[in-house]
Amino acid sequence: MTVTKIHQHTFTQNATDCNPQGHLSPQDLVRHLIQVATEAADLLGCGWDSMREHGTIWVLSRLAFEMNSYPRAGQRFTITTWVESFNRLYSSRCFEITDDGGNNIGYARSMWVPIDFNTRRPARLADFSYLAEAPVDRPCPIAPPARLHVPATPTDTGSYTFRVSDLDLNRHVRSVAYVELAIDRLTPADYDSASLSRLDIDYRREAHWGDCADIVSSTVATDSGTVTDVAVSVDGEPVNLCRLTLISNK
Amino acid sequence: MTVTKIHQHTFTQNATDCNPQGHLSPQDLVRHLIQVATEAADLLGCGWDSMREHGTIWVLSRLAFEMNSYPRAGQRFTITTWVESFNRLYSSRCFEITDDGGNNIGYARSMWVPIDFNTRRPARLADFSYLAEAPVDRPCPIAPPARLHVPATPTDTGSYTFRVSDLDLNRHVRSVAYVELAIDRLTPADYDSASLSRLDIDYRREAHWGDCADIVSSTVATDSGTVTDVAVSVDGEPVNLCRLTLISNK
Numbered sequence: 001m002t003v004t005k006i007h008q009h010t011f012t013q014n015a016t017d018c019n020p021q022g023h024l025s026p027q028d029l030v031r032h033l034i035q036v037a038t039e040a041a042d043l044l045g046c047g048w049d050s051m052r053e054h055g056t057i058w059v060l061s062r063l064a065f066e067m068n069s070y071p072r073a074g075q076r077f078t079i080t081t082w083v084e085s086f087n088r089l090y091s092s093r094c095f096e097i098t099d100d101g102g103n104n105i106g107y108a109r110s111m112w113v114p115i116d117f118n119t120r121r122p123a124r125l126a127d128f129s130y131l132a133e134a135p136v137d138r139p140c141p142i143a144p145p146a147r148l149h150v151p152a153t154p155t156d157t158g159s160y161t162f163r164v165s166d167l168d169l170n171r172h173v174r175s176v177a178y179v180e181l182a183i184d185r186l187t188p189a190d191y192d193s194a195s196l197s198r199l200d201i202d203y204r205r206e207a208h209w210g211d212c213a214d215i216v217s218s219t220v221a222t223d224s225g226t227v228t229d230v231a232v233s234v235d236g237e238p239v240n241l242c243r244l245t246l247i248s249n250k
Numbered sequence: 251m252t253v254t255k256i257h258q259h260t261f262t263q264n265a266t267d268c269n270p271q272g273h274l275s276p277q278d279l280v281r282h283l284i285q286v287a288t289e290a291a292d293l294l295g296c297g298w299d300s301m302r303e304h305g306t307i308w309v310l311s312r313l314a315f316e317m318n319s320y321p322r323a324g325q326r327f328t329i330t331t332w333v334e335s336f337n338r339l340y341s342s343r344c345f346e347i348t349d350d351g352g353n354n355i356g357y358a359r360s361m362w363v364p365i366d367f368n369t370r371r372p373a374r375l376a377d378f379s380y381l382a383e384a385p386v387d388r389p390c391p392i393a394p395p396a397r398l399h400v401p402a403t404p405t406d407t408g409s410y411t412f413r414v415s416d417l418d419l420n421r422h423v424r425s426v427a428y429v430e431l432a433i434d435r436l437t438p439a440d441y442d443s444a445s446l447s448r449l450d451i452d453y454r455r456e457a458h459w460g461d462c463a464d465i466v467s468s469t470v471a472t473d474s475g476t477v478t479d480v481a482v483s484v485d486g487e488p489v490n491l492c493r494l495t496l497i498s499n500k
Contacts, residue, residue: 014285014288015288015298015419016284016285016288016418016424017281017285018418019414020417020419020421031266031267035264035266038264038265164269165275165433165434167269168266168268169265169266169269171270171438174266180415184413186414187459188414188417188459191414209270
C-alpha cells in the first residue's frame with residue numbers, strides 16, 4: 001500500500017475572520033492544524049472511517065505552535081504536515097506553516113493517542129502496522145509540547161459553563177474552545193503590545209455540555225515578555241492546561 | 251466596467267467542524283455566508299479596499315437563512331450569491347446553498363448598510379453608481395429577515411461578558427458571536443429532537459470587549475415545533491436580536 005507521507009493544504013486568510021490585531025487568530029490556527037492533521041490521517045489510511053472499523057479514534061493529547069508572524073487579511077498560507085514518529089502509545093505529527101512566497105512563518109507539533117471508542121481507554125497502534133513507513137525525516141525545530149501543571153499561585157481566576165456552540169461531533173467540548181478560554185485570560189491591549197510567539201496546550205480529560213469550569217491563570221514576566229499558564233478544571237480535576245508565551249513588541 | 255454578478259464558493263464540511271448533530275453548524279453557515287458576501291463585494295469592486303477609499307464600510311444589518319438539510323462530514327456544498335437590489339440606504343444580497351449534486355438545500359437573505367468609517371453614520375451608496383447594473387433577477391423564495399423585538403415575556407435569562415476571542419478586525423463583537431449566543435439558549439436535546447429550519451438575526455449596535463450583555467429569551471410552541479426569540483442588550487440597549495425557528499423531527 002502506497003501512503004501519502006506529506007500533506008499540504010493552502011488557505012486564504014479572510015478579512016472577516018481576522019482577529020483585533022488584523023491577522024489569523026490562534027484559535028483558527030489550531031482549527032486549521034486539526035483539520036489538516038485529519039485530512040493527512042485519511043490519506044495515510046488511518047482517518048476517522050478506517051479507525052472506526054477498528055473501534056478506535058484519534059484523540060489530540062498535546063499541541064504546540066511557534067509563529068514568527070501570522071497571515072494577514074487576503075494573504076495565502078500553506079500548512080504542510082508529516083508524521084515524525086509513532087510508537088505503541090501515540091503518534092507525533094509535525095507541521096510547517098509557510099507564507100505565499102514559501103517562506104517559513106512557523107512550526108507546530110502535536111501528539112495523538114488512539115483510544116478505544118467504547119471504553120475510552122488507550123488502544124493499540126499495532127493494528128496499523130502499515131504506519132511503520134509513515135514517518136518522514138524532516139526538521140521541525142521547535143520544542144515538543146510542554147508538560148503543563150495547574151498554576152500553584154494563580155494571579156487571576158474565572159469560570160465558564162460550556163455551551164452548545166462549544167461541542168463537537170462527539171459531544172465533547174471542542175479542542176478550539178480551550179484555546180479561546182486561554183487567550184481570553186489576557187486583554188486586547190496585551191496582544192497589541194506583544195506577539196503570541198508560542199502556545200502549548202495539554203488536553204487532559206473530556207468535558208461536556210453544561211459542565212461548569214473553574215479557570216485559574218498565572219502570568220509572569222520574562223526577559224522578553226510574559227508567560228501565562230492557564231488551567232481549566234471541572235469538579236476539581238484539570239481538563240485542559242495551556243501556556244501562552246508572548247514576546248513584547250520592540 | 252464589467253462586473254461579476256454571481257459568485258460561487260464551494261466548501262467541504264470537515265468532520266472536526268461538525269456540530270453535535272453531525273453537520274454544519276448554524277454559526278459556521280453564517281461565517282461562510284459573510285465570507286462569500288465579502289468575496290462577492292470584492293469582485294463587484296465594492297469590497298473592503300474600495301469602500302475604504304471612500305471612507306465607507308459595509309455593515310451587516312440583518313440576515314436570515316432557511317435550510318432543508320445541512321451538509322454532513324465530508325460533504326461538499328456550494329454557496330451562490332447575488333445582489334437582489336440596492337437603494338440609497340442599503341443593499342440586499344441573496345444566497346442559495348446547494349449540495350454536491352447541485353440540489354438546493356437552503357436559501358439566505360442579507361441586508362448590508364454602508365456606513366461612514368469615522369462618523370459611524372449611514373453613508374450614501376450613490377458614490378457607487380456602477381452598482382446599478384449589479385442586481386440579478388434570480389429567485390430567493392424565503393421571506394426577508396424579520397424585524398425583531400425584545401421578548402415582552404422572557405422565559406429565560408442569562409448574561410455574558412464579551413471576550414477577546416469574540417472580537418473582529420474592527421474590534422467589535424463579530425457577527426458570528428451573536429449566532430452562538432442565540433443557539434446556546436437551547437440545549438443539545440432540543441436540537442436532537444428538532445431541526446433549525448430558519449434563523450433571523452438583526453444587528454442593532456456594536457458591542458466591545460468587556461461589555462457585559464444581558465440575554466433574555468422566549469420560547470413558544472408552534473404547530474410544527476418552536477420559535478425562540480433572543481435579545482442581547484448592553485447597558486439596557488438591544489445590540490442584537492435573533493429568532494430560531496425549529497421544526498420537530500417526525
